Amino acid sequence: MGWVFLLLAGGLEVAFTTSLRMLIKTPNSILLNVIFVILVIASFACLQHAVRSVPLGTGYAVWTGIGAVGTVIVGGLFFGESLPPIRMVFIGLVVAGVVGLKLIEA
Numbered sequence: 001m002g003w004v005f006l007l008l009a010g011g012l013e014v015a016f017t018t019s020l021r022m023l024i025k026t027p028n029s030i031l032l033n034v035i036f037v038i039l040v041i042a043s044f045a046c047l048q049h050a051v052r053s054v055p056l057g058t059g060y061a062v063w064t065g066i067g068a069v070g071t072v073i074v075g076g077l078f079f080g081e082s083l084p085p086i087r088m089v090f091i092g093l094v095v096a097g098v099v100g101l102k103l104i105e106a
Helices: 002-025 030-050 056-078 085-105
Strands: none
Touching (some): 002 030, 002 056, 030 056
């Protein structure tokens, strides 16, 4: 069950970084500020729950890996950030690292 919470925590990290990007464009939005804070709290709560059964170092690495990969993809798809092939190669290495951590924990 810890891995489910870890995946959820990573997805929520992507959501809060995306909302942070939106806040940069509309810094006075109270609603976006509230959404950002809720997403951060939810992400950390899921991470806290996950590391009860997943080793802390693995949980943190996977959480940040999911957040980094997801945020790069969201940035490319929705915010026009560049996704050159070399960047995708390195993102693939992050994914490989996350998968590798899961495999050794299984």
